[in-house]
Amino acid sequence: MSDPVSGAVTAPVDGKAWVKSDRQRERERLRRRRDLRSSSIATASTIVFFVLVVWLFTASPGWPRVKETFFDLGQFAGAFPDVLRGFLLNIKIFLIAEPLILVVGLLVALVRNLHAPVFFPLRSLAVLYTDIFRGVPTILVIYLVGFGLPALQLQGMPSDFATLGIIALTLSYGGYVAEVFRSGIDSVHPSQRAAARSLGLTHGQSMRFVVLPQAVRRVVPPLLNDFVSLQKDTALVATIGPLEALRQAQIHAADTFNYTPYLAAALLFILLTIPMARFTDYLAARSQRRRGM
Amino acid sequence: MSERVAVLEIEGVWKHYHRQNVLRGIDLSVDSHEVVCLIGASGSGKSTLLRCVNLLETIDDGAIHLDGTEITDVRANPDDVRKRIGMVFQAYNLFPYMTVLENITLAPRKAHGVARARAEEEARDLLARFGLADKATAYPDRLSGGQQQRVAIIRALATRPRLLLLDEVTSALDPALVAEVLEIIRELKESGMTMVLATHEMGLARDIADKVCFLDGGVLLEQGTAEQIFTDPREPRTREFLQRVLDARRI
Ligand SMILES: Nc1ncnc2c1ncn2[C@@H]1O[C@H](COP(=O)(O)OP(=O)(O)O)[C@@H](O)[C@H]1O
Ligand SMILES: [Mg+2]
Numbered sequence: 418m419s420d421p422v423s424g425a426v427t428a429p430v431d432g433k434a435w436v437k438s439d440r441q442r443e444r445e446r447l448r449r450r451r452d453l454r455s456s457s458i459a460t461a462s463t464i465v466f467f468v469l470v471v472w473l474f475t476a477s478p479g480w481p482r483v484k485e486t487f488f489d490l491g492q493f494a495g496a497f498p499d500v501l502r503g504f505l506l507n508i509k510i511f512l513i514a515e516p517l518i519l520v521v522g523l524l525v526a527l528v529r530n531l532h533a534p535v536f537f538p539l540r541s542l543a544v545l546y547t548d549i550f551r552g553v554p555t556i557l558v559i560y561l562v563g564f565g566l567p568a569l570q571l572q573g574m575p576s577d578f579a580t581l582g583i584i585a586l587t588l589s590y591g592g593y594v595a596e597v598f599r600s601g602i603d604s605v606h607p608s609q610r611a612a613a614r615s616l617g618l619t620h621g622q623s624m625r626f627v628v629l630p631q632a633v634r635r636v637v638p639p640l641l642n643d644f645v646s647l648q649k650d651t652a653l654v655a656t657i658g659p660l661e662a663l664r665q666a667q668i669h670a671a672d673t674f675n676y677t678p679y680l681a682a683a684l685l686f687i688l689l690t691i692p693m694a695r696f697t698d699y700l701a702a703r704s705q706r707r708r709g710m
Numbered sequence: 711m712s713e714r715v716a717v718l719e720i721e722g723v724w725k726h727y728h729r730q731n732v733l734r735g736i737d738l739s740v741d742s743h744e745v746v747c748l749i750g751a752s753g754s755g756k757s758t759l760l761r762c763v764n765l766l767e768t769i770d771d772g773a774i775h776l777d778g779t780e781i782t783d784v785r786a787n788p789d790d791v792r793k794r795i796g797m798v799f800q801a802y803n804l805f806p807y808m809t810v811l812e813n814i815t816l817a818p819r820k821a822h823g824v825a826r827a828r829a830e831e832e833a834r835d836l837l838a839r840f841g842l843a844d845k846a847t848a849y850p851d852r853l854s855g856g857q858q859q860r861v862a863i864i865r866a867l868a869t870r871p872r873l874l875l876l877d878e879v880t881s882a883l884d885p886a887l888v889a890e891v892l893e894i895i896r897e898l899k900e901s902g903m904t905m906v907l908a909t910h911e912m913g914l915a916r917d918i919a920d921k922v923c924f925l926d927g928g929v930l931l932e933q934g935t936a937e938q939i940f941t942d943p944r945e946p947r948t949r950e951f952l953q954r955v956l957d958a959r960r961i
Pocket of ligand 1: 758
Protein backbone atom coordinates (compact mmCIF):
# COMPACT_ATOMS: atom_id res chain seq x y z
CA MET A 418 0.00 0.00 0.00
CA SER A 419 1.50 3.31 -1.02
CA ASP A 420 0.89 6.57 0.77
CA PRO A 421 -2.55 7.97 -0.04
CA VAL A 422 -1.27 11.51 -0.10
CA SER A 423 1.74 11.27 -2.35
CA GLY A 424 1.33 7.92 -4.05
CA ALA A 425 -0.91 7.23 -6.96
CA VAL A 426 -2.35 3.88 -6.02
CA THR A 427 -3.75 2.54 -2.78
CA ALA A 428 -4.45 -1.12 -2.45
CA PRO A 429 -8.17 -1.72 -2.08
CA VAL A 430 -9.80 -3.54 0.79
CA ASP A 431 -11.96 -5.35 -1.69
CA GLY A 432 -11.59 -4.69 -5.37
CA LYS A 433 -11.69 -0.94 -5.90
CA ALA A 434 -8.29 0.73 -6.27
CA TRP A 435 -7.63 4.42 -6.26
CA VAL A 436 -5.72 5.83 -9.20
CA LYS A 437 -5.11 9.52 -8.77
CA SER A 438 -7.03 11.33 -11.48
CA ASP A 439 -5.70 14.14 -13.67
CA ARG A 440 -8.24 16.41 -12.06
CA GLN A 441 -6.79 15.73 -8.60
CA ARG A 442 -3.25 16.20 -9.92
CA GLU A 443 -4.25 19.59 -11.34
CA ARG A 444 -6.01 20.51 -8.07
CA GLU A 445 -2.92 19.67 -6.03
CA ARG A 446 -0.76 21.71 -8.42
CA LEU A 447 -3.06 24.73 -7.96
CA ARG A 448 -3.07 24.25 -4.21
CA ARG A 449 0.74 24.14 -4.11
CA ARG A 450 0.94 27.29 -6.22
CA ARG A 451 -1.50 29.08 -3.94
CA ASP A 452 0.46 28.01 -0.84
CA LEU A 453 3.69 29.20 -2.44
CA ARG A 454 2.11 32.55 -3.26
CA SER A 455 0.80 33.13 0.25
CA SER A 456 4.11 32.17 1.83
CA SER A 457 6.03 34.53 -0.48
CA ILE A 458 3.66 37.34 0.44
CA ALA A 459 4.19 36.54 4.12
CA THR A 460 7.99 36.56 3.71
CA ALA A 461 8.01 39.81 1.76
CA SER A 462 5.76 41.64 4.22
CA THR A 463 7.84 40.40 7.17
CA ILE A 464 11.05 41.68 5.60
CA VAL A 465 9.50 45.07 4.77
CA PHE A 466 8.19 45.37 8.32
CA PHE A 467 11.54 44.66 9.96
CA VAL A 468 13.49 46.90 7.60
CA LEU A 469 11.06 49.71 8.49
CA VAL A 470 11.39 49.13 12.23
CA VAL A 471 15.21 49.02 12.11
CA TRP A 472 15.29 52.12 9.93
CA LEU A 473 12.96 53.97 12.31
CA PHE A 474 15.24 53.25 15.25
CA THR A 475 18.61 53.88 13.64
CA ALA A 476 17.41 57.09 12.01
CA SER A 477 16.29 58.60 15.32
CA PRO A 478 18.47 61.46 16.62
CA GLY A 479 19.33 59.74 19.90
CA TRP A 480 20.36 56.47 18.28
CA PRO A 481 24.19 56.87 18.48
CA ARG A 482 23.94 57.52 22.22
CA VAL A 483 21.52 54.62 22.78
CA LYS A 484 23.76 52.35 20.77
CA GLU A 485 26.70 53.24 22.97
CA THR A 486 24.94 52.70 26.32
CA PHE A 487 22.75 49.70 25.47
CA PHE A 488 24.53 47.83 22.69
CA ASP A 489 28.17 47.85 23.77
CA LEU A 490 29.71 44.55 22.71
CA GLY A 491 32.67 44.85 25.09
CA GLN A 492 30.38 45.47 28.04
CA PHE A 493 28.19 42.60 26.94
CA ALA A 494 31.11 40.16 26.90
CA GLY A 495 32.35 41.44 30.25
CA ALA A 496 29.05 41.16 32.08
CA PHE A 497 27.66 38.06 30.42
CA PRO A 498 29.42 35.36 32.55
CA ASP A 499 28.25 36.95 35.80
CA VAL A 500 24.74 37.55 34.52
CA LEU A 501 24.56 33.96 33.28
CA ARG A 502 25.71 32.69 36.67
CA GLY A 503 23.00 34.79 38.29
CA PHE A 504 20.51 33.49 35.79
CA LEU A 505 21.14 29.92 36.97
CA LEU A 506 19.75 31.04 40.32
CA ASN A 507 16.63 32.36 38.54
CA ILE A 508 16.18 28.96 36.97
CA LYS A 509 16.65 27.26 40.31
CA ILE A 510 14.07 29.51 41.99
CA PHE A 511 11.68 28.84 39.13
CA LEU A 512 12.16 25.07 39.16
CA ILE A 513 11.55 24.82 42.91
CA ALA A 514 8.68 27.33 43.04
CA GLU A 515 6.77 25.83 40.10
CA PRO A 516 5.88 22.42 41.62
CA LEU A 517 5.15 24.07 44.98
CA ILE A 518 2.76 26.48 43.29
CA LEU A 519 0.98 23.65 41.51
CA VAL A 520 0.46 21.83 44.81
CA VAL A 521 -0.72 24.93 46.68
CA GLY A 522 -2.98 26.02 43.83
CA LEU A 523 -4.60 22.62 43.41
CA LEU A 524 -5.13 22.18 47.16
CA VAL A 525 -6.72 25.61 47.52
CA ALA A 526 -8.96 24.98 44.49
CA LEU A 527 -10.07 21.61 45.90
CA VAL A 528 -10.79 23.11 49.30
CA ARG A 529 -12.92 25.80 47.67
CA ASN A 530 -14.90 23.00 46.02
CA LEU A 531 -15.76 21.24 49.30
CA HIS A 532 -19.41 22.07 49.82
CA ALA A 533 -20.18 20.28 53.10
CA PRO A 534 -20.92 22.68 55.99
CA VAL A 535 -18.15 21.18 58.21
CA PHE A 536 -15.58 22.53 55.81
CA PHE A 537 -16.79 26.10 56.13
CA PRO A 538 -13.73 27.33 58.08
CA LEU A 539 -11.31 25.70 55.63
CA ARG A 540 -13.25 27.06 52.69
CA SER A 541 -13.26 30.61 54.04
CA LEU A 542 -9.55 30.33 54.72
CA ALA A 543 -9.00 29.36 51.10
CA VAL A 544 -11.11 32.31 49.91
CA LEU A 545 -9.21 34.66 52.22
CA TYR A 546 -5.90 33.32 50.93
CA THR A 547 -6.72 33.87 47.26
CA ASP A 548 -8.22 37.29 47.96
CA ILE A 549 -5.13 38.47 49.80
CA PHE A 550 -2.38 37.05 47.68
CA ARG A 551 -3.94 37.90 44.37
CA GLY A 552 -4.62 41.39 45.65
CA VAL A 553 -1.17 42.29 46.97
CA PRO A 554 1.45 43.10 44.32
CA THR A 555 4.02 40.29 44.01
CA ILE A 556 6.89 42.65 44.78
CA LEU A 557 5.23 43.64 48.05
CA VAL A 558 4.73 40.01 49.03
CA ILE A 559 8.43 39.48 48.37
CA TYR A 560 9.35 42.41 50.61
CA LEU A 561 7.00 41.34 53.39
CA VAL A 562 8.13 37.72 53.32
CA GLY A 563 11.79 38.57 52.75
CA PHE A 564 12.08 41.02 55.61
CA GLY A 565 9.07 40.10 57.75
CA LEU A 566 9.46 36.34 58.16
CA PRO A 567 13.07 36.41 59.44
CA ALA A 568 12.12 39.22 61.85
CA LEU A 569 9.74 36.82 63.59
CA GLN A 570 12.84 34.86 64.63
CA LEU A 571 10.93 31.58 64.56
CA GLN A 572 12.79 28.32 65.12
CA GLY A 573 13.86 26.78 61.79
CA MET A 574 12.72 29.71 59.69
CA PRO A 575 14.98 30.00 56.63
CA SER A 576 17.00 33.16 56.49
CA ASP A 577 18.48 32.67 53.05
CA PHE A 578 16.97 35.23 50.68
CA ALA A 579 16.58 32.88 47.72
CA THR A 580 14.48 30.51 49.87
CA LEU A 581 12.41 33.41 51.17
CA GLY A 582 11.92 34.55 47.57
CA ILE A 583 10.65 31.08 46.66
CA ILE A 584 8.18 31.18 49.55
CA ALA A 585 6.93 34.61 48.50
CA LEU A 586 6.52 33.62 44.84
CA THR A 587 4.72 30.44 45.86
CA LEU A 588 2.28 32.35 48.03
CA SER A 589 1.61 34.95 45.38
CA TYR A 590 1.31 32.62 42.37
CA GLY A 591 -0.53 29.97 44.39
CA GLY A 592 -3.49 32.35 44.53
CA TYR A 593 -3.58 32.78 40.75
CA VAL A 594 -3.09 29.13 39.98
CA ALA A 595 -5.81 28.14 42.46
CA GLU A 596 -8.26 30.29 40.51
CA VAL A 597 -7.13 28.77 37.23
CA PHE A 598 -7.69 25.27 38.61
CA ARG A 599 -11.04 26.28 40.06
CA SER A 600 -12.31 27.67 36.76
CA GLY A 601 -11.14 24.46 35.10
CA ILE A 602 -13.06 22.36 37.62
CA ASP A 603 -16.17 24.53 37.19
CA SER A 604 -15.97 24.23 33.40
CA VAL A 605 -16.48 20.47 33.50
CA HIS A 606 -20.15 19.93 32.75
CA PRO A 607 -22.26 19.03 35.83
CA SER A 608 -23.57 15.96 33.99
CA GLN A 609 -20.07 14.45 34.25
CA ARG A 610 -20.17 14.72 38.01
CA ALA A 611 -23.72 13.39 38.06
CA ALA A 612 -22.65 10.40 35.97
CA ALA A 613 -19.74 9.69 38.31
CA ARG A 614 -21.82 10.06 41.46
CA SER A 615 -24.56 7.87 40.03
CA LEU A 616 -21.96 5.12 39.60
CA GLY A 617 -21.42 5.24 43.35
CA LEU A 618 -18.14 7.19 43.38
CA THR A 619 -17.71 9.53 46.34
CA HIS A 620 -17.18 13.27 45.93
CA GLY A 621 -13.43 12.76 46.24
CA GLN A 622 -13.36 9.87 43.79
CA SER A 623 -15.46 11.73 41.23
CA MET A 624 -13.04 14.64 41.52
CA ARG A 625 -9.96 12.47 41.28
CA PHE A 626 -11.02 10.13 38.45
CA VAL A 627 -13.57 12.09 36.43
CA VAL A 628 -13.52 15.84 36.98
CA LEU A 629 -9.83 16.63 37.52
CA PRO A 630 -8.51 14.72 34.49
CA GLN A 631 -10.77 16.84 32.28
CA ALA A 632 -10.22 20.05 34.22
CA VAL A 633 -6.43 19.78 34.23
CA ARG A 634 -6.28 19.16 30.48
CA ARG A 635 -8.34 22.25 29.92
CA VAL A 636 -6.22 24.54 32.12
CA VAL A 637 -2.79 23.51 30.87
CA PRO A 638 -2.48 26.46 28.45
CA PRO A 639 -3.42 29.15 31.01
CA LEU A 640 -1.16 27.42 33.58
CA LEU A 641 1.78 27.51 31.20
CA ASN A 642 1.01 31.16 30.64
CA ASP A 643 1.28 31.76 34.38
CA PHE A 644 4.58 29.93 34.42
CA VAL A 645 6.03 32.09 31.68
CA SER A 646 5.06 35.00 33.89
CA LEU A 647 6.67 33.30 36.90
CA GLN A 648 9.94 32.85 35.02
CA LYS A 649 10.14 36.60 34.57
CA ASP A 650 9.01 37.39 38.08
CA THR A 651 11.92 35.44 39.57
CA ALA A 652 13.79 38.66 38.80
CA LEU A 653 11.68 40.46 41.42
CA VAL A 654 13.53 38.45 44.06
CA ALA A 655 16.52 40.67 43.20
CA THR A 656 14.93 43.38 45.35
CA ILE A 657 15.71 41.49 48.55
CA GLY A 658 19.27 40.76 47.59
CA PRO A 659 20.20 37.34 46.15
CA LEU A 660 22.62 37.53 43.25
CA GLU A 661 20.39 36.47 40.40
CA ALA A 662 20.54 37.75 36.81
CA LEU A 663 18.96 41.17 37.30
CA ARG A 664 21.03 41.86 40.43
CA GLN A 665 24.24 40.91 38.63
CA ALA A 666 23.30 43.15 35.73
CA GLN A 667 22.57 46.00 38.15
CA ILE A 668 25.98 45.61 39.74
CA HIS A 669 27.74 45.71 36.39
CA ALA A 670 25.66 48.63 35.18
CA ALA A 671 26.32 50.60 38.34
CA ASP A 672 30.07 50.13 37.88
CA THR A 673 30.23 51.43 34.34
CA PHE A 674 27.10 53.51 33.76
CA ASN A 675 26.46 51.30 30.76
CA TYR A 676 23.15 49.46 30.43
CA THR A 677 24.25 46.66 28.14
CA PRO A 678 24.27 44.11 31.02
CA TYR A 679 20.49 44.61 31.34
CA LEU A 680 20.19 43.67 27.71
CA ALA A 681 22.16 40.50 28.41
CA ALA A 682 19.76 39.61 31.23
CA ALA A 683 16.73 40.35 29.03
CA LEU A 684 18.13 38.11 26.32
CA LEU A 685 18.51 35.22 28.76
CA PHE A 686 14.93 35.60 30.00
CA ILE A 687 13.63 35.61 26.44
CA LEU A 688 15.63 32.50 25.61
CA LEU A 689 13.96 30.77 28.56
CA THR A 690 10.39 31.86 27.86
CA ILE A 691 10.34 31.19 24.11
CA PRO A 692 10.49 27.38 24.39
CA MET A 693 7.69 27.55 26.97
CA ALA A 694 5.56 29.69 24.65
CA ARG A 695 6.11 27.34 21.71
CA PHE A 696 5.26 24.38 23.95
CA THR A 697 1.98 26.09 24.89
CA ASP A 698 1.19 26.63 21.20
CA TYR A 699 1.94 22.99 20.52
CA LEU A 700 -0.38 21.78 23.28
CA ALA A 701 -3.16 24.07 22.10
CA ALA A 702 -2.80 22.82 18.52
CA ARG A 703 -2.81 19.23 19.69
CA SER A 704 -5.99 19.59 21.69
CA GLN A 705 -7.65 21.27 18.70
CA ARG A 706 -6.65 18.34 16.51
CA ARG A 707 -7.93 15.82 19.06
CA ARG A 708 -11.32 17.43 19.00
CA GLY A 709 -11.27 17.01 15.22
CA MET A 710 -10.97 20.59 14.04
CA MET B 711 -43.14 17.19 -15.53
CA SER B 712 -40.58 19.98 -15.47
CA GLU B 713 -37.10 19.57 -16.87
CA ARG B 714 -34.62 17.69 -14.69
CA VAL B 715 -32.00 20.05 -13.24
CA ALA B 716 -29.14 18.61 -11.24
CA VAL B 717 -28.59 20.65 -8.07
CA LEU B 718 -25.82 18.46 -6.73
CA GLU B 719 -23.46 16.34 -8.75
CA ILE B 720 -20.92 14.14 -7.03
CA GLU B 721 -18.33 12.66 -9.34
CA GLY B 722 -15.87 9.95 -8.35
CA VAL B 723 -15.24 11.32 -4.87
CA TRP B 724 -12.51 9.70 -2.77
CA LYS B 725 -11.67 10.48 0.82
CA HIS B 726 -8.91 8.98 2.97
CA TYR B 727 -8.30 9.28 6.65
CA HIS B 728 -4.72 8.30 7.36
CA ARG B 729 -4.39 5.10 5.36
CA GLN B 730 -8.05 4.17 5.34
CA ASN B 731 -10.24 4.84 2.32
CA VAL B 732 -13.48 6.13 3.77
CA LEU B 733 -15.12 7.09 0.47
CA ARG B 734 -14.22 5.17 -2.64
CA GLY B 735 -15.27 6.73 -5.90
CA ILE B 736 -18.76 7.96 -5.02
CA ASP B 737 -20.96 9.04 -7.95
CA LEU B 738 -24.32 10.58 -7.16
CA SER B 739 -26.59 13.14 -8.72
CA VAL B 740 -29.40 14.97 -6.96
CA ASP B 741 -32.03 16.79 -9.00
CA SER B 742 -33.99 19.85 -8.02
CA HIS B 743 -36.80 19.00 -5.55
CA GLU B 744 -35.42 15.50 -5.19
CA VAL B 745 -35.01 13.78 -1.83
CA VAL B 746 -32.12 11.32 -1.58
CA CYS B 747 -31.68 9.00 1.40
CA LEU B 748 -28.30 7.52 2.25
CA ILE B 749 -28.58 4.25 4.12
CA GLY B 750 -25.86 1.89 5.29
CA ALA B 751 -24.20 0.49 8.37
CA SER B 752 -22.51 2.72 10.91
CA GLY B 753 -19.08 3.66 9.59
CA SER B 754 -20.00 3.18 5.95
CA GLY B 755 -19.21 6.83 5.16
CA LYS B 756 -22.60 8.58 5.17
CA SER B 757 -21.55 11.43 7.44
CA THR B 758 -18.25 11.82 5.66
CA LEU B 759 -20.02 12.18 2.31
CA LEU B 760 -22.32 14.88 3.70
CA ARG B 761 -19.36 16.68 5.28
CA CYS B 762 -17.50 16.60 1.97
CA VAL B 763 -20.49 18.19 0.22
CA ASN B 764 -20.55 20.95 2.84
CA LEU B 765 -16.76 21.35 2.38
CA LEU B 766 -16.15 20.55 6.03
CA GLU B 767 -13.73 17.95 4.65
CA THR B 768 -11.45 18.31 1.63
CA ILE B 769 -11.88 15.48 -0.81
CA ASP B 770 -8.87 13.55 -2.07
CA ASP B 771 -10.12 13.00 -5.57
CA GLY B 772 -13.11 13.57 -7.77
CA ALA B 773 -15.32 16.65 -7.89
CA ILE B 774 -18.54 18.01 -6.45
CA HIS B 775 -20.75 20.43 -8.39
CA LEU B 776 -23.52 22.60 -6.98
CA ASP B 777 -25.84 24.11 -9.58
CA GLY B 778 -23.33 23.36 -12.27
CA THR B 779 -20.27 25.01 -10.72
CA GLU B 780 -17.49 23.00 -9.15
CA ILE B 781 -17.41 23.71 -5.40
CA THR B 782 -14.31 21.56 -4.84
CA ASP B 783 -12.35 23.94 -7.08
CA VAL B 784 -9.30 25.21 -5.19
CA ARG B 785 -10.32 28.79 -6.01
CA ALA B 786 -13.92 28.41 -4.83
CA ASN B 787 -14.76 30.27 -1.63
CA PRO B 788 -16.06 27.70 0.90
CA ASP B 789 -18.08 30.35 2.76
CA ASP B 790 -20.00 31.25 -0.37
CA VAL B 791 -20.67 27.59 -1.06
CA ARG B 792 -21.90 26.93 2.48
CA LYS B 793 -24.24 29.90 2.28
CA ARG B 794 -26.15 27.95 -0.34
CA ILE B 795 -26.24 24.68 1.62
CA GLY B 796 -28.00 24.02 4.92
CA MET B 797 -26.74 21.29 7.23
CA VAL B 798 -28.30 19.69 10.29
CA PHE B 799 -26.26 17.48 12.59
CA GLN B 800 -27.16 14.49 14.71
CA ALA B 801 -26.23 16.34 17.91
CA TYR B 802 -28.24 19.51 17.03
CA ASN B 803 -25.20 21.75 17.63
CA LEU B 804 -27.35 24.70 18.70
CA PHE B 805 -25.44 27.57 20.30
CA PRO B 806 -26.29 27.20 24.00
CA TYR B 807 -25.74 30.85 24.94
CA MET B 808 -28.22 32.17 22.40
CA THR B 809 -32.00 32.08 22.45
CA VAL B 810 -33.87 30.13 19.81
CA LEU B 811 -34.51 33.34 17.88
CA GLU B 812 -30.85 34.38 18.05
CA ASN B 813 -29.76 30.93 16.89
CA ILE B 814 -32.02 31.17 13.88
CA THR B 815 -31.28 34.78 12.91
CA LEU B 816 -27.49 34.61 13.33
CA ALA B 817 -26.67 33.43 9.82
CA PRO B 818 -29.30 35.50 7.96
CA ARG B 819 -28.08 38.62 9.74
CA LYS B 820 -24.32 38.12 9.81
CA ALA B 821 -23.62 35.99 6.74
CA HIS B 822 -26.42 37.18 4.45
CA GLY B 823 -26.78 40.78 5.63
CA VAL B 824 -30.52 40.63 6.28
CA ALA B 825 -31.80 43.41 8.53
CA ARG B 826 -32.53 42.36 12.08
CA ALA B 827 -36.26 43.12 11.98
CA ARG B 828 -36.79 41.16 8.79
CA ALA B 829 -34.66 38.23 9.94
CA GLU B 830 -36.66 38.01 13.17
CA GLU B 831 -39.96 38.26 11.38
CA GLU B 832 -39.00 35.43 9.06
CA ALA B 833 -37.69 33.37 11.96
CA ARG B 834 -40.96 33.81 13.82
CA ASP B 835 -42.89 32.76 10.71
CA LEU B 836 -40.79 29.59 10.46
CA LEU B 837 -41.21 28.87 14.18
CA ALA B 838 -44.97 29.28 13.87
CA ARG B 839 -45.06 27.04 10.84
CA PHE B 840 -43.33 24.26 12.76
CA GLY B 841 -45.28 24.70 15.99
CA LEU B 842 -42.57 26.39 18.04
CA ALA B 843 -43.93 29.93 18.13
CA ASP B 844 -43.86 30.09 21.93
CA LYS B 845 -40.19 29.02 22.15
CA ALA B 846 -38.62 32.02 20.39
CA THR B 847 -37.05 33.48 23.52
CA ALA B 848 -36.17 30.18 25.21
CA TYR B 849 -32.61 28.93 25.53
CA PRO B 850 -31.81 25.55 23.91
CA ASP B 851 -31.26 23.67 27.17
CA ARG B 852 -34.86 24.46 28.13
CA LEU B 853 -36.16 22.51 25.11
CA SER B 854 -36.72 18.80 24.62
CA GLY B 855 -34.45 16.95 22.21
CA GLY B 856 -37.14 16.92 19.56
CA GLN B 857 -37.71 20.65 19.90
CA GLN B 858 -33.98 21.33 19.77
CA GLN B 859 -33.64 19.34 16.58
CA ARG B 860 -36.62 21.15 15.05
CA VAL B 861 -34.96 24.45 15.90
CA ALA B 862 -31.73 23.20 14.32
CA ILE B 863 -33.63 22.38 11.13
CA ILE B 864 -35.29 25.80 11.14
CA ARG B 865 -31.88 27.40 11.67
CA ALA B 866 -30.62 25.62 8.57
CA LEU B 867 -33.71 26.69 6.60
CA ALA B 868 -33.55 30.34 7.62
CA THR B 869 -30.95 31.15 4.98
CA ARG B 870 -33.17 29.64 2.24
CA PRO B 871 -30.57 27.10 1.16
CA ARG B 872 -30.55 25.52 -2.26
CA LEU B 873 -29.86 22.16 -0.70
CA LEU B 874 -30.41 20.74 2.76
CA LEU B 875 -28.14 18.06 4.24
CA LEU B 876 -29.45 16.11 7.22
CA ASP B 877 -27.17 13.72 9.09
CA GLU B 878 -29.11 11.18 11.15
CA VAL B 879 -31.19 13.95 12.64
CA THR B 880 -33.37 11.55 14.62
CA SER B 881 -30.69 9.21 16.00
CA ALA B 882 -30.25 11.08 19.27
CA LEU B 883 -33.99 11.22 19.95
CA ASP B 884 -36.26 8.82 21.76
CA PRO B 885 -38.99 7.29 19.60
CA ALA B 886 -41.75 9.53 20.96
CA LEU B 887 -39.85 12.59 19.75
CA VAL B 888 -38.76 11.14 16.42
CA ALA B 889 -42.23 11.60 14.98
CA GLU B 890 -42.28 15.38 15.36
CA VAL B 891 -38.96 15.73 13.55
CA LEU B 892 -40.00 13.33 10.79
CA GLU B 893 -43.11 15.40 10.29
CA ILE B 894 -41.00 18.49 9.59
CA ILE B 895 -38.94 16.57 7.07
CA ARG B 896 -42.12 15.36 5.36
CA GLU B 897 -43.39 18.90 5.22
CA LEU B 898 -40.13 20.08 3.69
CA LYS B 899 -40.47 17.41 1.04
CA GLU B 900 -43.99 18.70 0.31
CA SER B 901 -42.65 22.21 -0.09
CA GLY B 902 -40.16 20.98 -2.68
CA MET B 903 -36.91 21.25 -0.71
CA THR B 904 -33.97 19.44 -2.25
CA MET B 905 -32.52 17.21 0.45
CA VAL B 906 -29.85 14.59 1.05
CA LEU B 907 -30.30 12.76 4.30
CA ALA B 908 -28.38 10.03 6.03
CA THR B 909 -30.83 8.01 8.05
CA HIS B 910 -31.52 4.85 9.96
CA GLU B 911 -35.28 5.41 9.68
CA MET B 912 -36.16 3.00 6.91
CA GLY B 913 -39.82 4.01 7.26
CA LEU B 914 -38.91 7.60 6.48
CA ALA B 915 -36.72 6.58 3.56
CA ARG B 916 -39.50 4.45 2.14
CA ASP B 917 -41.99 7.30 2.55
CA ILE B 918 -40.22 10.31 1.18
CA ALA B 919 -37.11 9.25 -0.74
CA ASP B 920 -37.14 9.69 -4.48
CA LYS B 921 -33.87 7.84 -4.48
CA VAL B 922 -32.29 5.54 -1.91
CA CYS B 923 -28.52 4.95 -1.91
CA PHE B 924 -26.88 2.10 -0.06
CA LEU B 925 -23.34 2.78 1.11
CA ASP B 926 -21.11 -0.11 2.06
CA GLY B 927 -17.50 0.41 3.19
CA GLY B 928 -17.26 3.74 1.38
CA VAL B 929 -18.69 2.43 -1.88
CA LEU B 930 -22.07 3.49 -3.21
CA LEU B 931 -23.07 -0.08 -3.88
CA GLU B 932 -26.61 0.37 -5.09
CA GLN B 933 -29.05 3.15 -5.82
CA GLY B 934 -32.63 3.12 -6.94
CA THR B 935 -36.16 4.13 -6.07
CA ALA B 936 -37.28 3.35 -2.53
CA GLU B 937 -39.64 0.79 -4.00
CA GLN B 938 -36.85 -1.02 -5.82
CA ILE B 939 -34.28 -0.95 -2.98
CA PHE B 940 -36.69 -2.07 -0.28
CA THR B 941 -38.59 -4.73 -2.18
CA ASP B 942 -36.12 -5.96 -4.74
CA PRO B 943 -32.49 -5.10 -3.88
CA ARG B 944 -30.04 -6.29 -6.51
CA GLU B 945 -26.93 -6.58 -4.33
CA PRO B 946 -26.68 -9.38 -1.75
CA ARG B 947 -24.98 -6.91 0.64
CA THR B 948 -27.99 -4.59 0.46
CA ARG B 949 -30.34 -7.48 1.14
CA GLU B 950 -28.20 -8.53 4.08
CA PHE B 951 -28.19 -5.01 5.54
CA LEU B 952 -31.96 -4.58 5.20
CA GLN B 953 -32.50 -7.99 6.75
CA ARG B 954 -30.36 -6.98 9.73
CA VAL B 955 -32.32 -3.76 10.18
CA LEU B 956 -35.57 -5.70 9.97
CA ASP B 957 -34.40 -8.25 12.56
CA ALA B 958 -33.36 -5.47 14.92
CA ARG B 959 -36.79 -3.89 14.55
CA ARG B 960 -38.51 -7.17 15.43
CA ILE B 961 -36.56 -7.50 18.68
N1 LIG C 1 -12.02 12.64 11.58
C1 LIG C 1 -11.82 11.35 11.31
N2 LIG C 1 -10.58 10.80 11.41
C2 LIG C 1 -10.37 9.50 11.12
N3 LIG C 1 -11.31 8.66 10.71
C3 LIG C 1 -12.56 9.11 10.60
C4 LIG C 1 -12.89 10.48 10.88
N4 LIG C 1 -14.22 10.65 10.66
C5 LIG C 1 -14.68 9.46 10.25
N5 LIG C 1 -13.71 8.53 10.22
C6 LIG C 1 -13.86 7.13 9.79
O1 LIG C 1 -14.53 7.14 8.56
C7 LIG C 1 -15.42 6.05 8.47
C8 LIG C 1 -16.80 6.54 8.06
O2 LIG C 1 -17.33 7.34 9.08
P1 LIG C 1 -18.73 8.07 8.95
O3 LIG C 1 -18.75 8.84 7.68
O4 LIG C 1 -18.96 8.83 10.20
O5 LIG C 1 -19.76 6.86 8.86
P2 LIG C 1 -21.32 6.86 9.08
O6 LIG C 1 -21.79 8.27 9.17
O7 LIG C 1 -21.85 6.13 7.89
O8 LIG C 1 -21.57 6.10 10.34
C9 LIG C 1 -15.42 5.36 9.81
O9 LIG C 1 -14.65 4.19 9.69
C10 LIG C 1 -14.74 6.35 10.73
O10 LIG C 1 -13.98 5.66 11.68
MG1 LIG D 1 -22.68 9.22 10.83
